[in-house]
Amino acid sequence: MKSSFSDLWQVGRQMLCFAILATGFVISFAVPSHASSAGDVWGADYFPNYELQAHTGETLRFFDDVIKDKVVAVNFIFTTCKDVCPMETARMVSVYKIMGDRVGSDVFFYSITIDPENDTVDVLRDYAERFGVDGENWKFLTGKKEEIDAIREKFGLYGDPLEEQDLSNHNINLMLGNQATGHWVRRSPFENPYILSNQLGAWLHGYKEAGEHVQNDYASAPKLRQISSGEMMFRDRCASCHDISGGLAPGRNARPLGPDLYGVTLRREDAWLRRWLAEPDKMVASGDPVAVALNAQWEIVMPNFRLDDGEIDDLINYMAGETTRIEQRYAAAVEEKEHDMHDHSSHQHGEH
Numbered sequence: 001m002k003s004s005f006s007d008l009w010q011v012g013r014q015m016l017c018f019a020i021l022a023t024g025f026v027i028s029f030a031v032p033s034h035a036s037s038a039g040d041v042w043g044a045d046y047f048p049n050y051e052l053q054a055h056t057g058e059t060l061r062f063f064d065d066v067i068k069d070k071v072v073a074v075n076f077i078f079t080t081c082k083d084v085c086p087m088e089t090a091r092m093v094s095v096y097k098i099m100g101d102r103v104g105s106d107v108f109f110y111s112i113t114i115d116p117e118n119d120t121v122d123v124l125r126d127y128a129e130r131f132g133v134d135g136e137n138w139k140f141l142t143g144k145k146e147e148i149d150a151i152r153e154k155f156g157l158y159g160d161p162l163e164e165q166d167l168s169n170h171n172i173n174l175m176l177g178n179q180a181t182g183h184w185v186r187r188s189p190f191e192n193p194y195i196l197s198n199q200l201g202a203w204l205h206g207y208k209e210a211g212e213h214v215q216n217d218y219a220s221a222p223k224l225r226q227i228s229s230g231e232m233m234f235r236d237r238c239a240s241c242h243d244i245s246g247g248l249a250p251g252r253n254a255r256p257l258g259p260d261l262y263g264v265t266l267r268r269e270d271a272w273l274r275r276w277l278a279e280p281d282k283m284v285a286s287g288d289p290v291a292v293a294l295n296a297q298w299e300i301v302m303p304n305f306r307l308d309d310g311e312i313d314d315l316i317n318y319m320a321g322e323t324t325r326i327e328q329r330y331a332a333a334v335e336e337k338e339h340d341m342h343d344h345s346s347h348q349h350g351e352h
């Protein structure tokens with residue numbers, strides 16, 4: 001695990017000593033192994049259920065509404081913080097964008113102010129807007145100071161009370177967690193956003209799925225994750241260049257380096273696709289007309305990953321399945337959105 005001394009160092013603030021120590025040396029912690037069932041690990045008994053107000057105007061209870069049964073990213077901010085928090089929020093925005101359409105369905109983001117006297121609902125709403133955060137899947141929360149401090153304490157993110165008198169000392173770590181399985185890790189917000197989002201998306205989600213099927217058995221949870229090998233391979237090797245979106249699902253790459261693979265198993269012959277995945281470089285070199293035409297549209301040639309037949313099967317299954325999933329999920333969502341426009345209620349902002 002890579003810590004981020006250099007990034008932090010550039011922040012140039014001695015006051016961050018505490019955060020640096022926590023970031024560098026307390027990297028993660030796991031649930032106690034004697035935990036007996038998914039329901040009571042770091043559950044309602046552990047986390048308080050205080051009421052918090054979201055920048056969108058709703059009141060949310062910390063346990064029941066914010067974290068219960070969810071995979072979440074939670075950090076603590078204050079809006080008048082000049083350097084650290086904006087960097088931290090910007091980094092969260094990157095993770096949020098990389099996570100794309102999974103935010104909200106799988107994963108939820110929360111930023112809780114540690115300066116509730118100043119950070120009212122209105123102030124938080126402005127702050128969220130400045131970062132282009134919509135209120136659906138990422139809530140900025142305020143509440144009672146002592147209750148927020150108690151929540152931070154539960155996460156182990158409350159610093160020395162003396163140091164805490166200066167808000168800038170606040171511990172800038174980010175908690176990633178899966179309440180249902182009781183698995184929480186502490187991360188530096190300066191960690192590479194791809195690593196953070198991978199962890200949220202794949203790793204935590206894998207635990208969640210495992211947790212649904214097998215209770216009580218943390219040791220075996222990682223082996224039982226439901227993510228297919230095709231999906232794992234795609235995330236590791238393909239997703240940095242390719243989206244599968246079809247313009248329906250949000251893309252993960254700001255500037256994709258290769259074509260959108262939505263529907264690719266339908267638009268290409270099976271034999272062509274298999275050969276392409278096995279030896280794209282040779283196909284271009286040998287003058288295959290489809291390969292040459294594709295290659296002319298993109299700046300790079302796709303790498304040859306020396307995939308074997310089994311890996312190619314897995315990837316093709318994943319791309320086909322993902323196309324179907326998106327088609328079904330977003331067709332319904334688009335319809336719903338059109339329907340909602342007619343009885344549009346509390347959402348106020350008109351940009352984008």
Ligand code: HEC
Binds near residue numbers: 234242
């Ligand atoms: C470094 C970027 C990069 C990576 C990584 C990459 N590709 Fe590609 N891919 C491309 C480019 C660019 C093209 C367009 C053809 C060309 O220029 O080579 C392409 C084309 C394709 C096509 C054909 C698209 C079409 O419209 O017919 C498929 C299928 C494909 N890639 C699948 C994959 C899979 C599966 C992986 C992971 C194992 C992968 N790619 C990894 C860059 C990449």
